[in-house]
Amino acid sequence: MKRKREIFIGNVGIGGSHRVSIQSMCAVDTCDVNAVIAQIHALAEAGCEIVRLAVPDEDALAPLKEIIRVSPLPVVADIHFNPELALGAIAAGSHGIRINPGNIGNRERVKEILIAANDKNIPIRIGVNSGSLEKKYRNIPGYVAEKMVASVMDKVKFFEDNDFFNIKISLKSSDVIQTVRAYRLIDQECDYPLHLGVTEAGTFFSGAIKSAVGIGSLLLDGIGSTIRVSLTDNPVEEIRVAKEILKVTGIRPEGIELISCPTCSRTSVDLVKIVNEAEARLSTIKTGKKIVVAVMGCEVNGPGEAKTADVGLAFSKESGYIFKKGRMVGKVKPEESIDKLLEQIRDLL
């Protein structure tokens, strides 16, 4: 893991000593300003910090400008094929732009983009994607990861030669192994902050697993400055998955972490029901602190997890034992156990 330069998308710092941020992308027509604004508000409410919008053609530029004016989140314009659109998006006030080296074409026009972005002091993400690699890299033998890295490093050099250093990089493959490999390679190659994602990850369930494995394993190794989970679903679901990945990797431990056992023959109470109810009620508690809550079914790991947690509930046969900060503070019946657990949690907050 290499320390990264600091860049800013609007007021959100990326790289340097900034915490890993969460991004998503609007899934509605950029020209439908009301729908976009509604989606950005829903994303912001869910915990999204940077939003990206596709700018497929010139018709989208006027709506983009209006969206940027009222958006509660910094806006990144996603540009493909046409350098002219990048210039338009910069003029419209985008807080950052993403271009795809596989399809942006003409280097002379790209130079104009670099000058315009430097003038406005906004970053450019060089976003390589396995599905749109340039032919010259696609056709060389070897792993997709190495091809993506070669493609992006070529553009990085071109940017640097033109005095542009306000760079963020992504190398997304729809294959988790290649994605992880590519980011590990680029992490050693340069000090620009990395935007992590597994592209085209699929529907909610398989996309969440794919993203958790790919993004999660990189974050555990200290790689990645900002993340985007891609799901073929409502983008708000992307934020839910992203937040969970950041929580379990210890990057953003704030909030309640619920430890609960899978139950077995030793469990005498309906633990699945108790845990699901506990989870539902805990989800309404907002806190900036990390609170570990354990709900356990038997005496094997129950007391240990309940004592290690901030607040714990461990059953032994039909009785529950409530723990707080390592000390047993009460014995409860299953039906009153969640109330008692929540009392202790509220007490801590």
Next chain:
Amino acid sequence: MKRKREIFIGNVGIGGSHRVSIQSMCAVDTCDVNAVIAQIHALAEAGCEIVRLAVPDEDALAPLKEIIRVSPLPVVADIHFNPELALGAIAAGSHGIRINPGNIGNRERVKEILIAANDKNIPIRIGVNSGSLEKKYRNIPGYVAEKMVASVMDKVKFFEDNDFFNIKISLKSSDVIQTVRAYRLIDQECDYPLHLGVTEAGTFFSGAIKSAVGIGSLLLDGIGSTIRVSLTDNPVEEIRVAKEILKVTGIRPEGIELISCPTCSRTSVDLVKIVNEAEARLSTIKTGKKIVVAVMGCEVNGPGEAKTADVGLAFSKESGYIFKKGRMVGKVKPEESIDKLLEQIRDLL
């Protein structure tokens, strides 16, 4: 990643050159033989290969024997606190036993277990769990990972000193970072096969993410010979998550992998609906081959992913283009697109 010795749980090889296997644990009372058998059949049907049963007391030994007699899967007996139960479970015909070094007690009795297991040629899993670490390790300063490794290595040495080498190891913490750290350490320390899991991972959603990050990142590094996903849910759900983790890490790529984009302003069709319908219909296809299917919303990454996939469908505005093994084979309307996609897939099988 160190090459591991080979052990066998019944007919399932673990370590050596065997593929990573999937385990789960029954969540019903071991004494309720019918319920256990029904759950084992459901697990086997879902793809589980080894099943574990808790043996909480002597009353469970007779039912255990009966279950082993009829079980379609090899059975591991999970023993805590009482070495006598381990001897009983071995006598009952268990294909393996799991003991917890944190609570199994008396070394003289453990020696008897080693002799009995050697006689029957069955493996013992030394299963350390952060929630039930022995006091002597719990109270030393430092990371939980190092404590778990110290605890297990002490038992490994004791087993080896008593000529027992038919060993499998697990080091499960409810903290993903400590789990990954512990397995990375033990992987370098010895050549016994590793059973991976994040313990007490929680309910379906957070438990799936936690397991995907923890188990997935280890598998990507080549660590792990068998896995168990722990969820506070029906154990059949554990198998679904485990299979997905093995698929996305490339360990068991068989089956259909659906690549689909998150949609954006460029998408002119209702891609979420199309992809969900495609996924539902694809889920009924059973195949031992790896088939990559891409369903993409626009011309940015669509043609690239669709060409790279075995069968692809990429939309451009309102028209879909079907690809097979890199060649465009037809143009379709959205409403007929899934039928046409499935025709091509059936053609490949």
